[in-house]
Amino acid sequence: MGSGSTAPRAKMVLATLGIAALTAVQPAPVPLGQGGVAHAQDGPQSLADLSDRLIDSVVNISTSQRVSGGERNVPRPRLPEGSPFQEFFDEFFDSLPDGEGRGRGERSVQSLGSGFVIDAEEGIIVTNNHVIADADEVVANFNDGSSITAEIIGTDPKTDLAVLKIDPSENPDMQAVPLGDSEAMRVGDWVLAIGNPFGLGGSVSVGIVSAFGRDINSGPYDNFIQTDAAINRGNSGGPLFNMNGEVIGINTAIISPSGGSIGIGFAIPTDLAIGVIEQLREFGETRRGWLGVRIQQVTDDIAESLGMDQTMGALVAGVIEGGPVDDGSIEPGDVIITFDGKPVETMRELPRIVAESPVGKEVDVVVLRDGEEQTVQVTLGRLEDGEQLALTAEPAGEDGGEAVETVELFGMTLAELGDAQREQFGISDEVSGGVVVTAVEEGSAAANRGVAAGDVIVEIAQESVSTPADVEEAITALQESDRRNALLMLAGTDGALRFVTIRID
Numbered sequence: 001m002g003s004g005s006t007a008p009r010a011k012m013v014l015a016t017l018g019i020a021a022l023t024a025v026q027p028a029p030v031p032l033g034q035g036g037v038a039h040a041q042d043g044p045q046s047l048a049d050l051s052d053r054l055i056d057s058v059v060n061i062s063t064s065q066r067v068s069g070g071e072r073n074v075p076r077p078r079l080p081e082g083s084p085f086q087e088f089f090d091e092f093f094d095s096l097p098d099g100e101g102r103g104r105g106e107r108s109v110q111s112l113g114s115g116f117v118i119d120a121e122e123g124i125i126v127t128n129n130h131v132i133a134d135a136d137e138v139v140a141n142f143n144d145g146s147s148i149t150a151e152i153i154g155t156d157p158k159t160d161l162a163v164l165k166i167d168p169s170e171n172p173d174m175q176a177v178p179l180g181d182s183e184a185m186r187v188g189d190w191v192l193a194i195g196n197p198f199g200l201g202g203s204v205s206v207g208i209v210s211a212f213g214r215d216i217n218s219g220p221y222d223n224f225i226q227t228d229a230a231i232n233r234g235n236s237g238g239p240l241f242n243m244n245g246e247v248i249g250i251n252t253a254i255i256s257p258s259g260g261s262i263g264i265g266f267a268i269p270t271d272l273a274i275g276v277i278e279q280l281r282e283f284g285e286t287r288r289g290w291l292g293v294r295i296q297q298v299t300d301d302i303a304e305s306l307g308m309d310q311t312m313g314a315l316v317a318g319v320i321e322g323g324p325v326d327d328g329s330i331e332p333g334d335v336i337i338t339f340d341g342k343p344v345e346t347m348r349e350l351p352r353i354v355a356e357s358p359v360g361k362e363v364d365v366v367v368l369r370d371g372e373e374q375t376v377q378v379t380l381g382r383l384e385d386g387e388q389l390a391l392t393a394e395p396a397g398e399d400g401g402e403a404v405e406t407v408e409l410f411g412m413t414l415a416e417l418g419d420a421q422r423e424q425f426g427i428s429d430e431v432s433g434g435v436v437v438t439a440v441e442e443g444s445a446a447a448n449r450g451v452a453a454g455d456v457i458v459e460i461a462q463e464s465v466s467t468p469a470d471v472e473e474a475i476t477a478l479q480e481s482d483r484r485n486a487l488l489m490l491a492g493t494d495g496a497l498r499f500v501t502i503r504i505d
Helices: 048-057 086-094 270-283 300-305 349-355 383-392 419-425 468-480
Strands: 011-014 058-068 106-119 124-127 137-141 147-156 161-165 190-195 203-214 224-227 239-241 247-256 265-269 293-297 314-319 335-339 362-369 372-379 406-409 412-416 435-440 456-460 485-491 497-503
Touching (some): 293 497, 300 485, 314 497
Antiparallel strands (some): 058 137, 293 314, 406 412, 435 456
């Protein structure tokens, strides 16, 4: 949103009910393929037959939630009969929603979204988690006008998916749609969206796949399909079909300066959703694989400092105590380049690959350590257990050495880590050793990399350091090896590890 004369900025919005203009989509006529439906590479002349076959499987999801009126609720003022203000106040309070502004009672909040049937015999419906989050009642409204109360059997906020169940006997003619292979789609393939935009149920729009692998920072496993098919508020949870009538995505979000479609919509690919849906149906919750490491991106500077031929993989910044690799099989400073036979091209790929792996599975992990590839075997834990472990982990023991020397290097003033420094900077017992940064010169190489007073240098070029002299020796050795960058492992005051590179040439 903009202000003043500034043009409105595009914003990410979940495709739930709102108000905006609708835009018609009208593809140019082209020859049909076999069976009256165009091949994926051809533009369809008409989608009437396909839409007619699919539309009864798509439902409108309506939810209601009772919320407290809060401080906004004030009683209607008592006025003398015939007061000149009586009509004004009556008009104002009567225009408010039930319960709002009429005392401190509860009021009902309603929202609309979309969903689709994947199992008619069991009455299973898929939608977005944000469509039904915190709802007291969920109702599935079918295209034939019937409405059936739905039970929430499982939700997953991380992928924004939810699975509902209705009594199939209440709609014996209910039809399911199949889940297709989203990885078989290509940029430019035609897709069809059916949903409930702005409460206008049974709306059909058509477009193409615009891109794959979009990360919109909505969750840890973002891997969205981008489409220009018209998706608006209220389309959330609705299906994105291929031209064979298979669901290849679940419509979730749009980028828009106004809240309406501008041709940039995002759908959860079915290849990511299928495993989550199966777990929610079976267990009512997710059971994701867990490696037990904290990771960060491998930048060009980090790759150069580690002597890597290309920038790839996920850099291990820390290992969770009590996790699957707390046995030393994977260490801070390792770069994970392959997991269970799948290459790890970027950091953000690893969490998704691990999460899709079964709990308890033994996998091979290829890491780059000290310039050499090593393969280690790891038995995966469960992510949901690991999240609790990370919150309750006991702090490590303290190393109480006193500062005996200081050094200035690349804009940093360095000292040994002792009790005085711990107290001065509030350094956690999680940091058991290293060289503390007591000051950083503004505009220096260290400051430009985000190094701050209180950070502790734990390693340089994957070698431990405990004194400022160790730091000087490590930097000198790198310079003599014609290295342009030094890779520093830093511990924050809370013990969280990260890697930074500093130019040393």
